[in-house]
Amino acid sequence: MKLPVYLLPVPSQIENIMKSQDMESQINNLLNTRFIGRQLHYYPHLSTTMDTARELVKKGAGEGTVVIAGTQTAGKGRIGRTWFSPEGSLAMSVILKPPIKNLPQLVMIASLAVVGAIKHVSGLEAGIKWPNDVMIRGKKVCGILIENEVAEGKVNYADIGIGINVNFNPRELPQITDIATSLSHESGKEISVVQLAATLIDELERLYLAAQDGAPVHSEWQKKMETLGKHIKVDTGKTIEHGVAETVTENGNLILRSTDGNFVEIVAGDITVIKD
Numbered sequence: 001m002k003l004p005v006y007l008l009p010v011p012s013q014i015e016n017i018m019k020s021q022d023m024e025s026q027i028n029n030l031l032n033t034r035f036i037g038r039q040l041h042y043y044p045h046l047s048t049t050m051d052t053a054r055e056l057v058k059k060g061a062g063e064g065t066v067v068i069a070g071t072q073t074a075g076k077g078r079i080g081r082t083w084f085s086p087e088g089s090l091a092m093s094v095i096l097k098p099p100i101k102n103l104p105q106l107v108m109i110a111s112l113a114v115v116g117a118i119k120h121v122s123g124l125e126a127g128i129k130w131p132n133d134v135m136i137r138g139k140k141v142c143g144i145l146i147e148n149e150v151a152e153g154k155v156n157y158a159d160i161g162i163g164i165n166v167n168f169n170p171r172e173l174p175q176i177t178d179i180a181t182s183l184s185h186e187s188g189k190e191i192s193v194v195q196l197a198a199t200l201i202d203e204l205e206r207l208y209l210a211a212q213d214g215a216p217v218h219s220e221w222q223k224k225m226e227t228l229g230k231h232i233k234v235d236t237g238k239t240i241e242h243g244v245a246e247t248v249t250e251n252g253n254l255i256l257r258s259t260d261g262n263f264v265e266i267v268a269g270d271i272t273v274i275k276d
């Protein structure tokens with residue numbers, strides 16, 4: 001007679017499951033939202049929250065589903081770059097299904113929500129570097145990547161990926177020392193990842209609903225945009241443009257007054273500040 005074989009989780013898997021459940025309930029207990037974060041999946045380690053979120057959508061996950069990872073082994077950045085997510089990071093993907101007219105506002109909503117959450121949990125003032133890097137004292141503390149699927153004029157889903165450097169010393173990480181900072185480094189104190197995640201989710205929902213009610217998200221975003229008025233270089237992937245960052249459009253594009261005096265509208269690109 002053949003006896004059934006039961007596969008039992010090994011101790012490290014049990015530890016991960018317990019950590020996940022603990023984090024999920026801690027974050028859930030702090031949430032004040034109607035729908036964002038009410039389905040929340042926490043993983044101590046993931047390759048990238050972007051892929052996990054997309055897989056969940058394909059299996060029917062609803063609007064507001066959140067995926068959080070403690071660390072990522074294959075974090076994705078903008079323009080095909082990798083995103084470094086060591087211990088002490090917050091890596092989050094949020095699934096939204098906005099009306100198509102609100103899709104361009106997600107960039108603004110996400111970066112404004114991060115700036116608000118940082119202020120709330122750490123007291124630090126952060127600014128936005130176009131299009132959606134969040135900066136403190138000239139160094140990057142958060143990156144945002146948005147992936148979406150649109151068909152027949154309808155948004156099937158948008159995945160807002162947010163990576164925040166929370167509790168680590170950037171000076172110990174040569175990969176990012178020169179360009180990045182963290183909340184603990186800037187504030188001189190450890191920041192609660194649970195509190196940060198919950199506040200960020202609250203802020204995202206507040207701004208997302210306000211935008212759909214016609215709130216002036218664009219002008220709030222413009223006020224926090226520290227790039228404006230600066231001499232910059234923009235690498236669009238096809239051309240390099242030089243000039244002064246004049247303003248941003250309602251769709252989030254950057255208007256550059258180029259060195260020959262012409263105005264150029266930049267849809268996507270990577271900027272370097274040449275002169276404040």
Ligand code: BTN
Binds near residue numbers: 047049081145164
């Ligand atoms: C950038 O500045 O290049 C964007 C970085 C976006 C990183 C976040 S971390 C959570 C989500 N998962 C990823 O793999 N990337 C985004």
